[in-house]
Amino acid sequence: MINYKLMKNNNASSANYGRYYAKAVHTQTVDLDTLAERIQRNCTAKKSDCLAVLTELVEVLHDELMASHVVKIDGFGSFKVGLKSKYAKTDSEFNASQHISGCKVNFRPEYTIVANGTYVDEEGNTKVKKHAEAELTKGVQYKMY
Numbered sequence: 001m002i003n004y005k006l007m008k009n010n011n012a013s014s015a016n017y018g019r020y021y022a023k024a025v026h027t028q029t030v031d032l033d034t035l036a037e038r039i040q041r042n043c044t045a046k047k048s049d050c051l052a053v054l055t056e057l058v059e060v061l062h063d064e065l066m067a068s069h070v071v072k073i074d075g076f077g078s079f080k081v082g083l084k085s086k087y088a089k090t091d092s093e094f095n096a097s098q099h100i101s102g103c104k105v106n107f108r109p110e111y112t113i114v115a116n117g118t119y120v121d122e123e124g125n126t127k128v129k130k131h132a133e134a135e136l137t138k139g140v141q142y143k144m145y
Contacts, residue, residue, distance in 0.1 A: 004142055004144060083100055
């Protein structure tokens with residue numbers, strides 16, 4: 001169940017000023033130790049094995065992202081680095097140390113293809129679907145918090 005609360009749009013310049021929208025409410029943060037414990041309950045691996053793999057996954061993910069690679073985890077999604085950049089008037093005026101202010105990690109969930117309609121997958125291919133739905137949120141229900 002995904003919890004939400006209603007928020008009023010107080011941005012006077014917005015076309016939706018004064019209207020209400022749902023905002024997700026997060027009730028806790030789950031750490032690697034908790035994930036390892038839950039994975040242990042669902043398979044034959046011990047918690048220490050799960051924790052070792054998850055810890056190493058984080059380190060390898062970092063290394064691959066820093067090498068400008070996209071990391072795709074089948075059935076889950078893809079991670080890639082995005083840059084926070086200021087504009088330069090011309091390409092010759094662009095200076096990385098002045099115009100790039102940082103980076104962030106972008107995550108794109110893997111989508112399920114459903115008949116009727118289209119969406120673009122991670123490789124830029126047009127796929128047919130009725131409703132793009134991430135595997136991780138399939139069958140979701142909502143509850144006012």
